Amino acid sequence: MSSLLVLAIVVAIGVVAFFVGRQRAAAHDNGAVKPHSRAHYHGWWAFLLAVLPAILLLAVWTIGSSFYLDRHIHAALPERTADSKVASEALDVSLVKSLAKGLRQLDANTTLPTTFAELQPMLAAKGVALASDTQDYMIPIAVEANAVQSRLGLFGAVITLALSIAGAFYALRQIAPRARARNNVEKLMLWGLLAASTIAILTTVGIVLSMLFQTISFFESVSPMSFFFGTVWDPRFAAAGSGGSQGQFGLIPLLAGTLYIALVALLVAVPVGLMSAVYMAEYASPKVRSVVKPALELLAGIPTIVYGIFAVVTLGPFLRDLSAALTGGSPFIQGQSIFTAGLVMGIMLIPVVSSLSDDIITAVPRAMRDGSLGLGATRSETIKRVILPAALPGIVGAILLTASRAIGETMIVVLAAGVAANLTVNPFEAMTTITVKIVNQLTGDLEFNSPQTLVAFALGLTLFALTLVMNIVALYIVRKYREQYE
Amino acid sequence: MTDISMDTMVRVAAHPRRDIGLKARYAAERRFRIYGALAISIGLAFLAIMLITIVSKGYTAFWQTTVTLPINFDEKVIDPSNKRATDPSVLIKANYPKLAENALVAKLGINPDDKPMIRKLKGFLSEGARVQLRDIVAADPSVIGTTRDVNILAAANLDSAFKGQIDLSVEEARRKVSDQQIAWMNKLKADGAMAEHFNTGLFTYGASSRPETSGMGVAIIGSFYMMIIVLLLALPIGVAASIYLEEFAKKNRFTDLIEVNINNLAAVPSIVFGLLGLAVFINFLGMPRSAAFVGGLVLTLMTLPTIIIATRAALAAVPPSIRSAALGLGASKMQMVFQHILPLAAPGILTGTIIGLARALGETAPLLLIGMVAFVADYPKTPFDPATALPVQIYMWANEAERAFVERMSGAIIILLVFLMAMNITAIVLRRRFERRW
Numbered sequence: 024m025s026s027l028l029v030l031a032i033v034v035a036i037g038v039v040a041f042f043v044g045r046q047r048a049a050a051h052d053n054g055a056v057k058p059h060s061r062a063h064y065h066g067w068w069a070f071l072l073a074v075l076p077a078i079l080l081l082a083v084w085t086i087g088s089s090f091y092l093d094r095h096i097h098a099a100l101p102e103r104t105a106d107s108k109v110a111s112e113a114l115d116v117s118l119v120k121s122l123a124k125g126l127r128q129l130d131a132n133t134t135l136p137t138t139f140a141e142l143q144p145m146l147a148a149k150g151v152a153l154a155s156d157t158q159d160y161m162i163p164i165a166v167e168a169n170a171v172q173s174r175l176g177l178f179g180a181v182i183t184l185a186l187s188i189a190g191a192f193y194a195l196r197q198i199a200p201r202a203r204a205r206n207n208v209e210k211l212m213l214w215g216l217l218a219a220s221t222i223a224i225l226t227t228v229g230i231v232l233s234m235l236f237q238t239i240s241f242f243e244s245v246s247p248m249s250f251f252f253g254t255v256w257d258p259r260f261a262a263a264g265s266g267g268s269q270g271q272f273g274l275i276p277l278l279a280g281t282l283y284i285a286l287v288a289l290l291v292a293v294p295v296g297l298m299s300a301v302y303m304a305e306y307a308s309p310k311v312r313s314v315v316k317p318a319l320e321l322l323a324g325i326p327t328i329v330y331g332i333f334a335v336v337t338l339g340p341f342l343r344d345l346s347a348a349l350t351g352g353s354p355f356i357q358g359q360s361i362f363t364a365g366l367v368m369g370i371m372l373i374p375v376v377s378s379l380s381d382d383i384i385t386a387v388p389r390a391m392r393d394g395s396l397g398l399g400a401t402r403s404e405t406i407k408r409v410i411l412p413a414a415l416p417g418i419v420g421a422i423l424l425t426a427s428r429a430i431g432e433t434m435i436v437v438l439a440a441g442v443a444a445n446l447t448v449n450p451f452e453a454m455t456t457i458t459v460k461i462v463n464q465l466t467g468d469l470e471f472n473s474p475q476t477l478v479a480f481a482l483g484l485t486l487f488a489l490t491l492v493m494n495i496v497a498l499y500i501v502r503k504y505r506e507q508y509e
Numbered sequence: 510m511t512d513i514s515m516d517t518m519v520r521v522a523a524h525p526r527r528d529i530g531l532k533a534r535y536a537a538e539r540r541f542r543i544y545g546a547l548a549i550s551i552g553l554a555f556l557a558i559m560l561i562t563i564v565s566k567g568y569t570a571f572w573q574t575t576v577t578l579p580i581n582f583d584e585k586v587i588d589p590s591n592k593r594a595t596d597p598s599v600l601i602k603a604n605y606p607k608l609a610e611n612a613l614v615a616k617l618g619i620n621p622d623d624k625p626m627i628r629k630l631k632g633f634l635s636e637g638a639r640v641q642l643r644d645i646v647a648a649d650p651s652v653i654g655t656t657r658d659v660n661i662l663a664a665a666n667l668d669s670a671f672k673g674q675i676d677l678s679v680e681e682a683r684r685k686v687s688d689q690q691i692a693w694m695n696k697l698k699a700d701g702a703m704a705e706h707f708n709t710g711l712f713t714y715g716a717s718s719r720p721e722t723s724g725m726g727v728a729i730i731g732s733f734y735m736m737i738i739v740l741l742l743a744l745p746i747g748v749a750a751s752i753y754l755e756e757f758a759k760k761n762r763f764t765d766l767i768e769v770n771i772n773n774l775a776a777v778p779s780i781v782f783g784l785l786g787l788a789v790f791i792n793f794l795g796m797p798r799s800a801a802f803v804g805g806l807v808l809t810l811m812t813l814p815t816i817i818i819a820t821r822a823a824l825a826a827v828p829p830s831i832r833s834a835a836l837g838l839g840a841s842k843m844q845m846v847f848q849h850i851l852p853l854a855a856p857g858i859l860t861g862t863i864i865g866l867a868r869a870l871g872e873t874a875p876l877l878l879i880g881m882v883a884f885v886a887d888y889p890k891t892p893f894d895p896a897t898a899l900p901v902q903i904y905m906w907a908n909e910a911e912r913a914f915v916e917r918m919s920g921a922i923i924i925l926l927v928f929l930m931a932m933n934i935t936a937i938v939l940r941r942r943f944e945r946r947w
Contacts, residue, residue, distance in 0.1 A: 209843040213757060219749035220758070223770040223817070226810050230781060233788035295548045302545025315549055317937065322556045324933050326871025328900045329563070329922055332907050336915065337562045373552045401534055403541035424776060431778020433874035434900075438907060458780050458874070465787065465878045483784040487777065494776040495769070 026085055029180045030078070033187045037074035040191035044069035047198050060205035065194075068204045071211055073191035077183050084179040088172070095171055096120065099164045118157050123165040123172070125153055135162060230487065237480035244474045245272050250481060256444035256455075258464065258475045272478050274485065276444040280361070280454035284440060285429035287365025287450060288372055292429075293422055295369075296376025301406055303377070304384040323374035331438035334367040335359070339439060346451070356451040359441040365450070368435050376425050383417035383504070384410060417504040423497035427490040433458040457482050563922050570920025573708035573721065574663040574671040576634065576697060578612040581656045582646065586611070593650065600650065605642040609634050609661055616702065617693055629689050635662035637722035662710070663703065665720040665913035667694060671703065674912070711920055715886040716897070716905075720913030723906075725921055727885045731801045731896030732870060738805025738892065739812055739869050744862055746809075747816030748851075754817075755824040756846050775814035782811045783875030791879060798880035799895040807879060808869040815868060819861020823854040856943030863936040867929050873900040899925050 045066030052058050096119050126135070128149045136142050138159045146153060198204075242250070253273025299319070303312060339358045347354035356362060387410050395405040411418070441453025442463060464479040584591075587603040610630060611621075619626050638661045645659070646652060662668075666685040669675050671694060681688050697703035714724030750771075758764040786807035790796045796803050827850050835845040876882075881901045889896040897905070903925065906918035 205841065209841060212843055213753075216749045216753035216757060219746045220751075220753040220767055222746055222750065222813065223767055223774055226774060226785070226813075227770050229789055230777070230785045233785055233793070234781075237788060295551050298545050298548035299552055302542075302549055306542055306545055315553070318553055318556060319549075321930070321933070322552060324867060324871075324929055325559070326873065326900055326925065326929070328871070328873045328903055329559070329926070332903065332918065332922065333559050333562065335907065336566075370552075370555045373555075377552070401538040403538045404534070406541070427776055427778075431780065433778070433780045434904070437874075438904075458778070461780055461784070462874070462877050465784075466880075466882055480784060480788065483781055487781050490776065490778055491773060494773050498769075498772050498776075 025176075026081060029081060029183055032184060033074055033077045033081070036077075036184075036187045036191055037070040040069035040073040040195065041066040044195055044198060047195065048204070051198065051200050056200040058200045059203055064204040064208050065198050065202070067208045068197075069191055069194035071208065072194040073187050075211075076190055077187035080186055081179065081183045084175075084183065088175040088179060091175065092120075092168060092172055096164060096168050099167060101160060115161075118153075119161045119165050119168060121153060122157055122161055123168045125149075126165055126169060135166065137162065231484075234480045234484040234487065237477050238484050240472075241474055241477035241481045245478070250274055250478075254446065256460070258478060270475065272474070272481075273444075274457075274482070276446045277455060277457045277460055277482070278485075279446055280440065280444070281430055281456040281458070283450070283454060284361055284365045284368065284436060284456060285426055287361060288368035288429045289422065289426060291366055291369025292372035292376050292425060296373045296425075297380050297418070299373070300377040300380035300384055301411075304381055305402060305406055305410075319374045319377060322370075323378070325371075327371060327432060327434040328438075330367050330371045331435040334363050334435060334439035338367060339363045357441075357453055359439055359453045360451050361440065361454050362450045364436050364440040367439060368429055368432055371432070371435065372425050372429060375428060376421060379421035379424060380414075380418055383414045383421060383501075386417070387413050414504075416500050420497040420500035420504065423493050423500070427493040427497070430493075431458065431486060431490050433462065437462050457486050461486075560926075563919050563926075567916065567919025567921075567923045569672050569674070570711060570916045570923075571708050572672070572705040573710060574668040574703060574705050575660040576613070576663055577658055577660050577702045577704075578609065578616055579656050580608055580612045580642065580659045580661075582642075582652045582654060583608060583611070584654050587646065587653055600646055601643065603643070603646075605639045605646075606634075606636070608642055609638040616700075617696065629687060630693075632664050632685075633667055633690055633693070635664050635721045636719055637662050637717075640722075660706070662721045665911065668721060669913055669916075670694060671698070671705070674916075708920075711917065712924075715888065716884045717886065720909075720911055720917055723914075723917065725899065725902050725924065727888060728897045728899045728902035728921075730888055731804070731881070731885075732899045734801035734889070734892040734896065735805040735808055735898060736866055736870060738802065739808050739866060740862070742805070742809040743812045743816050743865065747813050747862075748820055748858060750813075751817050751820035751824060752846055752851070755821050756842070756850070771814050771817055774810075775818060778874075779811055779872055780874040780878065782807050783878030785810070786875060786879045797893055797895075799883045799885070799897075800893050801889060801896045801898075802892040803879050804876050804881055804896075804898060805892065807875045808872060811872065811875065812865040812869045815865035816858075816861055819864070820854070820858045823857025823861065824850060826857065827853045853945075856939055860936045860940045863932050863939070867932040867936075870932070871900055871925065871929055873898075873904055876901050877904070899928075 043066075045062045048058070048060075048062035048065035052062065093116060096116050100115055100119070125146045129135075129145065136145075139157050139162065142162065143153065250272050251274055253271055254275045255271045255273045256276050258270035258272055303315065307315065335358075339360070342356045342360075342363055343354045343358045346356040349355075391409055391413060392405060395409040396402070400408070436456045436459050440456055440459060442455055442459060443453055444455050444460075445452060447454060461479045461482050464476060464482075586607050587593075587605075588599050593599045610627070613630060613634065614621055614627060619630075621627075641661065642659070645657075663671065666675070667690065670677075670686045670691060675684060675686060677684075677691065686694075694703060710722065711724045712729065713726045714722055715727040717723035754764065754767065758767075786803055790803045790806055791798055831849055831853065832845055835849045836842070840848065876898050881897050882905060883895050883897060885895050885897055899921065903918055903921045906914045906921065909915075909918075
């Protein structure tokens with residue numbers, strides 16, 4: 024019996040329990056005793072007791088039985104010898120599992136042939152394609168595995184349903200006018216809310232752990248020294264049978280490119296964004312504000328892929344042709360360059376800087392502004408000498424947050440920055456970034472254990488650590504600043 | 510006496526008139542103001558330039574050139590040995606392009622025996638004619654032997670030429686359409702047989718190596734699945750988490766940890782979520798690559814912080830008097846939250862959710878890592894089938910060299926932006942309409 028069907032039956036039992044419980048609770052309410060909880064709380068309590076433990080059991084049982092099945096197949100496989108045709112034990116097990124899955128598609132009373140060569144066309148007729156290195160000896164093991172699986176599944180279904188029914192009856196028997204059904208339900212709800220809020224922690228833990236494990240296995244084949252301090256990025260392709268690593272995985276050129284492009288982007292975004300925020304907060308009339316603010320929000324809502332395409336289709340060729348026209352021949356700005364990528368990224372970040380700084384500037388107390396204006400300072404003097412210095416910590420935090428966005432930005436640089444890992448100071452040449460290389464190493468066919476793939480996780484962890492530090496510092500500064508004036 | 514004193518007073522007042530640089534200060538003031546206006550204009554100018562270039566490149570993608578031909582479903586071509594009753598696969602394998610070619614030859618008045626002339630017709634009609642005619646015959650085999658008008662797509666190069674996008678002054682050998690084809694095209698145009706129609710294929714076709722038969726059908730369905738998954742997961746989890754943090758959580762280390770985590774996750778680069786999806790969902794839990802389900806999970810994790818932050822702001826904006834009133838009338842804390850606070854905070858939550866969804870819809874980077882860069886020609890039936898997403902489809906077309914793909918890509922961007930703008934405007938309208946000042 025499939026788990027989905029069991030799940031559906033369990034929910035159905037829960038629904039029945041809900042209605043029966045509500046009905047019984049309502050029947051108790053005859054005016055003699057004031058009931059503690061309203062009838063539907065009794066219904067919900069019955070529903071929860073019927074459904075939750077059963078689903079938990081089902082989940083544990085499903086996971087446990089899949090582990091058991093793996094071990095069962097493992098034990099049934101013949102001892103590995105030097106001339107085994109299948110490359111690894113893990114592959115052996117997975118071949119048996121996909122064979123077993125294929126066999127389930129066949130009619131129950133088909134007589135199975137003993138060789139895979141005969142079996143394959145039968146499966147192909149059912150639309151099941153299998154790896155050609157499936158071996159003859161796997162067929163009986165797969166049949167046996169299927170039998171074990173269906174036994175386990177049936178047993179699991181029976182005890183799950185039994186638990187569900189038991190839960191429902193237990194809850195229904197408890198129903199009494201003074202029973203505290205509402206408190207029970209609310210306690211469970213609180214646990215549910217708590218569980219939902221821990222997902223944020225689980226995500227962070229998941230991010231760190233998943234990348235950490237892959238990074239550790241990457242460092243088994245490439246030394247951390249040559250990764251963090253290497254100046255050459257040349258991972259080569261993961262050729263089958265080439266063994267260990269021959270490529271060089273130097274982080275330095277990627278990090279330099281990332282920081283260079285981010286710097287160009289900030290040089291564009293910070294002055295423009297900050298000045299627009301100042302103008303919006305201090306000069307703009309309400310009418311202008313009501314038009315410009317949504318327009319800037321619109322700029323922030325455009326997906327980064329659109330900026331990337333603008334850079335590569337329109338701006339890149341335009342700058343290249345422009346520079347060719349200026350020198351009268353060879354262009355000195357390449358189609359993909361640090362300048363182009365940084366400029367477009369800077370445009371993308373303008374609304375980020377301006378909305379963050381807008382909040383910070385408007386948070387400066389009115390009294391400081393009025394004091395300065397009252398002493399005869401012009402508006403721009405007030406801004407430059409009073410408001411901006413007062414808002415400085417917050418603005419620094421905003422710039423840090425923006426910088427972390429720039430470092431982690433992917434689509435613009437994938438399209439506009441280039442893929443060659445150069446080390447250059449010329450902003451008109453192409454350089455590549457950490458994010459570009461993560462995408463490069465992980466698109467296409469993957470072989471999960473090669474250093475060429477695993478390096479992406481080491482890069483990801485570096486990126487995560489870099490942005491994490493910036494974010495935490497920035498959030499700390501912004502929060503401190505906010506408290507100062509509240 | 511008085512005259513003299515008046516005189517000295519005036520002199521005293523006039524004398525210390527120092528030059529306090531008022532002129533320079535006002536000039537600085539004006540300059541500063543101009544810088545500010547300039548900064549805003551730069552931002553808006555870029556917005557305008559970007560939208561204009563994209564729309565000017567992309568609006569033609571919504572029109573597609575077709576040729577209306579009287580196709581003779583000739584039995585001699587489709588089923589020369591008359592075996593279709595016993596072997597239906599004959600109808601699948603038949604030489605359908607030949608039918609279209611014959612019709613075109615007849616229409617243009619070319620001598621059917623003039624082989625070199627007929628060879629020049631190559632690349633006039635789309636290869637998609639094969640599938641189109643096959644589907645007509647497969648749906649209704651009785652058309653065999655009859656003649657019927659069919660709109661057949663022109664090939665991508667002819668489509669570009671028809672729209673006037675190919676520079677005809679370039680010498681013939683260096684462009685993709687020959688002079689002869691142009692002449693035929695003009696003849697058909699004069700006949701009214703060749704015309705532009707609204708390009709429904711852009712919305713319905715899947716991936717294809719030919720621009721004229723490739724579209725965003727798969728991507729739209731994939732994105733739709735993902736948005737549904739994000740909505741179903743992120744909204745309840747996000748609201749539940751916000752309620753706990755805002756209404757129930759005590760101020761302690763654990764709560765602080767959660768808060769720091771949420772704020773930080775909101776600023777983590779999106780590509781990191783892609784790495785998480787690849788390592789945990791695909792590699793560890795063995796979920797299928799390229800599936801909309803995995804994409805939806807990854808985008809859910811990415812959207813959660815946005816929704817939580819917006820929801821908490823909305824909950825915090827409900828005034829304490831409502832809480833006190835509910836509690837005072839004997840509601841439990843849970844009843845107070847779910848029956849009073851939550852309905853009042855709903856518009857704010859909805860706005861935050863829509864903005865989060867819009868962000869998720871435009872997100873590309875994490876989807877690249879979980880294998881959504883895939884050539885998927887068939888519609889995904891379930892969220893577990895291979896699919897692509899709107900921005901990923903745009904990315905894939907951006908990597909194609911042909912001009913016609915650039916046109917489709919710009920058209921796709923327009924569609925994506927229209928979706929996003931509709932969502933954002935809905936959010937703004939909701940906020941304006943239901944926002945309450947307490």
